[in-house]
Amino acid sequence: MSEYTTISLRKEFVADVEAYLEDEPFDSVKEFMKHLVIREIESDEEISTAEARQIAQKLRDLGYME
Template structure:
């Protein structure tokens, strides 16, 4: 039996993602986010700590994360 956890996103972010994936082959935002995370994990491309900080700050500035 698998165990699950919950990741919360602001509703505005979810609406933005829903609009972005409209007409694509993703059944849900969850499916799309899982696809992106798995693709990133399999990628040989690495981001620096500075890039990760900038991305995190940008997401905060946009109101997507606290």
């Protein structure tokens, strides 16, 4: 039996993803997020330290990180 955990996302973010998914082949936000994470894990592309900092700052500005 598999065990699961919960990831909390802002409702506004989930609503934006759901709106985006209306024209995409994914049945749920969960399925789409899983696809993105797996694609990123399997990707050979690396981001630079500067890009990582920019992403982190954007996430902080949006309230997803402290």
